[in-house]
Amino acid sequence: MLFSSLEFLFAYLPIVLLIYFIAPVKLRNLWILLVSLFFYGWGEPVYVFLMIFTVLFDYVCGYFVGKYKDTHHKRAKVILIISVIVNLGLLGFFKYFDFFAENLSKLPFIDIPTLGLTLPIGISFYTFQIMSYVIDVYRGDARVQKNPIVVGAYVSLFPQLIAGPIVRYQDVDDALRERHESAAMFASGIRTFVAGLGKKVVFANAAGALWDAAAADPDRTVIGAWIGLLFYCFQIYFDFSGYSDMAIGLGKMMGFRFLENFNYPYISQNITEFWRRWHISLGTWFREYVYIPLGGNRGGLFKMYRNIFVVWFLTGFWHGADWNFIIWGLYYFVLLVVEKTFLLERMKRWPQVFRHIYTLFFVYFGWLIFVFDDMGAGASYLGTMFGVGSAGFISSSDVYSLLHKLVFIAILVIASLPQPRQLFYKFYEKSKSFRYIAAVGALLVTVLVTAYLVDSSYNPFLYFRF
Amino acid sequence: MENNEIMKNESVTAASPAPAAKPKKRTMQDEADELFALQMRVADGAKGSDRTVMALFLAFIFVLGALIFIIPDKEFSEQENRALQGLPQLQSKFDGNLIERIKAGKFLDKYFSGDFAEDVGDYYSDQFPARDFFVGLKGVTEIAMLKGENNDVVLGKDGYLLSRMDHPDIDNVLKNYDASAAFANRMAEAGIPVTFAAAGRVIDIAEDKLPALYPVDVLHRPWDALNDHAAQTHIAGSADYTDMLYLDLCAPLKAASEAGDDVMYRTDHHWTTHGAYLAYVELMKLWGMEALPESAFTVEVVSDAFYGTAWRNAGMKWIEPDTMEYYRYEGDEDFTMTVHDDGSVFEGFYDRSYLEKTDKYSSFISGNHAYVTIEKNGDENRERLLLVKDSFGHSLAPFLAYHFDLEIIDLRYYKTSTSALALETGCDRVLLINNMDSLTSAATLGLLGME
Known part of the structure; x- marks a missing residue:
């Protein structure tokens, strides 16, 4: 189920909240587990069993890891390794089997049939989450959870189940045991949720439709191609950060605090900074559970670069089982290594505007690699951006549509900057009447989103490959 | 594992060549903490407006959510000239008791095939209360953003x-x-x-x-x-x-x-x-x-x-x-x-x-x-x-x-x-x-x- 759907907003959410707050505190985790499984099984119910298996399996692993880690360290380690292998094995099977089958079959004497399985939605997100539970217990960063319902609630927690943020177990350990829902949290949760909903439905969907039109345009011009990709940059940001905001907001309503997942990435002044602001929970996960275990930056330059390489190869591959995602990850590996070795130091002397241009330039072309899993199509799109195979430099359609999108683009640009939120809270703190205006504003955004959902044929879900 | 702490403050991407004496850099975690603290501060300081936002938001989703079921379903749309989605069914029609139904593979079959979920989506967009109002609101908004058109219809002279x-x-x-x-x-x-x-x-x-x-x-x-x-x-x-x-x-x-x-x-x-x-x-x-x-x-x-x-x-x-x-x-x-x-x-x-x-x-x-x-x-x-x-x-x-x-x-x-x-x-x-x-x-x- 999508948050940005009428059935979520007007059936699922009211029922879930109503019973959640009527239920005794003891039963709330169970309720979360049940409704999350229902949420997960929406549209593809079979995979609920996969989810239940994962929960039980890792519950048992976590239990024994916790039991043995102080007394029989080796045993604990073996169980941890088994758990990691099984989790990655499931992810590998469902997400990557066909990719490997297809590519290995290109070698002589090898012929592996592809399976064409539907990717269980959110498997990349929840696999990383459940792994963090067993690993955190092993490392002593979190306590063993004796109650399988709580482990289940953690893994399947519907707000962030299908599109993140990836919540580390240690960050919600306490909240899972005892949390304090409050009116303050709930109201703040509504504001965050509604902001995310608006980003997704009013901004991202409209930008996405414009991108799709550009990508499918047989008469694409140079300008049309550049503008089209610009809309994709807006789509992916508002879609993804919108989902994260909705997740964070829903979490808050129920007393959870998830960490921010996006922090205005497009204002970054270098690629390093961009990746600290973009999909923060994924970066954190790879740092905690891959980079540092591999030795981080200890053990000499070679090892450090090797570790960075591994992280970025995996980051790319995590986004989808296709070559373009791997290339996209390695593209960032190269950029980050270049920055690390000398460019960051040198860039300090550049005027700020150059640093922004530099960053956005590479991020912009990064999305071009990212968006085309058919790399031939990507190459021909790139071609039209530079006049190869394009229908001229600019067309009358470009002029017209650009003219009519100027206000929309301006809104998107402003919404990508931190200032609106800063201003919002500034007024919010200072002016009592503004708080009431903001409350009505939240309602109006919800009404507007409803209008867009009622009259929409375009409401894509971008993360079915993740 | 003593240097685990040091390791934690280092990011894969941001490991700058360590200018040692610099004041500690603000991390994303700090910024997130500040934002959350700010959100809680303004929330605590504004009981009345918190109540307002909760009342408005919850009333909206509860009332409309209930109205969908209270208002009788329409079977046909004159405007769009097509049959509308009726109340979705979890399983297809079957003559026989539960056991026979399970044997025939018809138990909750529409739920398991995903048809039910699809029908629910259609039901909500087809039967949504005040549908015309919402459709019009989107039209006004698109024109207000000077897009000049909505749903591929251009507003002409x-x-x-x-x-x-x-x-x-x-x-x-x-x-x-x-x-x-x-x-x-x-x-x-x-x-x-x-x-x-x-x-x-x-x-x-x-x-x-x-x-x-x-x-x-x-x-x-x-x-x-x-x-x-x-x-x-x-x-x-x-x-x-x-x-x-x-x-x-x-x-x-x-x-x-x-x-x-x-x-x-x-x-x-x-x-x-x-x-x-x-x-x-x-x-x-x-x-x-x-x-x-x-x-x-x-x-x-x-x-x-x-x-x-x-x-x-x-x-x-x-x-x-x-x-x-x-x-x-x-x-x-x-x-x-x-x-x-x-x-x-x-x-x-x-x-x-x-x-x-x-x-x-x-x-x-x-x-x-x-x-x-x-x-x-x-x-x-x-x-x-x-x-x-x-x-x-x-x-x-x-x-x-x-x-x-x-x-x-x-x-x-x-x-x-x-x-x-x-x-x-x-x-x-x-x-x-x-x-x-x-x-x-x-x-x-x-x-x-x-x-």
Whole structure:
């Protein structure tokens, strides 16, 4: 189920909240587990069993890891390794089997049939989450959870189940045991949720439709191609950060605090900074559970670069089982290594505007690699951006549509900057009447989103490959 | 593991070459903490407004959520002319007890197949309370953002709503033309002349109502291609020569529109009855026959509240509806119109029951059907015309009926041989009439090749 759907907003959410707050505190985790499984099984119910298996399996692993880690360290380690292998094995099977089958079959004497399985939605997100539970217990960063319902609630927690943020177990350990829902949290949760909903439905969907039109345009011009990709940059940001905001907001309503997942990435002044602001929970996960275990930056330059390489190869591959995602990850590996070795130091002397241009330039072309899993199509799109195979430099359609999108683009640009939120809270703190205006504003955004959902044929879900 | 702490503050991406003495950099975690603290501070300090936002938001989702179930479901949408999704079912119908049901694999089968989820989505968008209000709100918002259009309907001047036609498939136009020419050549053997007439879309005819800088070159492309191709096929001795008559109805109607005539509906994709009359005059001229003068008709205004297809898509509820007219002439009720699809019979050309509905244009010859005939009562010796048409033919038919008995077919629904029909019914003439939207969107006229 999508948050940005009428059935979520007007059936699922009211029922879930109503019973959640009527239920005794003891039963709330169970309720979360049940409704999350229902949420997960929406549209593809079979995979609920996969989810239940994962929960039980890792519950048992976590239990024994916790039991043995102080007394029989080796045993604990073996169980941890088994758990990691099984989790990655499931992810590998469902997400990557066909990719490997297809590519290995290109070698002589090898012929592996592809399976064409539907990717269980959110498997990349929840696999990383459940792994963090067993690993955190092993490392002593979190306590063993004796109650399988709580482990289940953690893994399947519907707000962030299908599109993140990836919540580390240690960050919600306490909240899972005892949390304090409050009116303050709930109201703040509504504001965050509604902001995310608006980003997704009013901004991202409209930008996405414009991108799709550009990508499918047989008469694409140079300008049309550049503008089209610009809309994709807006789509992916508002879609993804919108989902994260909705997740964070829903979490808050129920007393959870998830960490921010996006922090205005497009204002970054270098690629390093961009990746600290973009999909923060994924970066954190790879740092905690891959980079540092591999030795981080200890053990000499070679090892450090090797570790960075591994992280970025995996980051790319995590986004989808296709070559373009791997290339996209390695593209960032190269950029980050270049920055690390000398460019960051040198860039300090550049005027700020150059640093922004530099960053956005590479991020912009990064999305071009990212968006085309058919790399031939990507190459021909790139071609039209530079006049190869394009229908001229600019067309009358470009002029017209650009003219009519100027206000929309301006809104998107402003919404990508931190200032609106800063201003919002500034007024919010200072002016009592503004708080009431903001409350009505939240309602109006919800009404507007409803209008867009009622009259929409375009409401894509971008993360079915993740 | 002592240096685990140090490691934690290092990021994969941000491990700068350690300028040691710098003050500790603010991390994303710090920023997130600050934001959360700020959110909690403003929330705690504003009990009343917190209550307000909760009350408004929750009331909205609870009340509308309940209304969907309280308001009786609609079965059919007049506006969209389609059946609406009813209350979704978890399992398909089955006679038998639970055990038998499980054995038959019908237990919650719709849930497990994912059909239920899909139906629920449709149910919510079809049955949503105050649907029209929300559709209109989106229309207003899109226009307020100066996008100039909503759902591919452009807001034009003078209350015109013009559906965009962005990527005309010119191949289809030429295929349709060639299939028609091949058909015409076969008909010529039987001595039956064929005319190919192409009608303009609203956006072609009312081009001057488009907003400034609208890319009209895209609109001209299929016309240029069609006119060039038609001219080509009429050069004596050319390989694909045909003596099929060709008529571009776009140019004359466009000229009339520019002169101030209301040729096209402002809110619908069809021509007005006046526009159809002009097309009729052009056709008669082409055939060397005399058309009735406009003064021979009595104009009957049958509706001043015609909200056409473009209006229904646009969500721009402030746009005034169209007026719909019938051009009546003496004796126009002395005709028998038979809809062969369902055997229904009418006196005259109009099915006035549609005037009570949204889809008023369907009152002309009772709307879309595969096969309709119109014959003048008590006059057996009239010329017979086979009209192969899209819906633009509907409002044209009453004019043609003055001169001809009509066999009317629509190739979107009529799936048997057109030539056989022409020969069996003894037609003297064939008119193929389609608007450019039909010609570009599918190669429907390929069906003319059916023996």
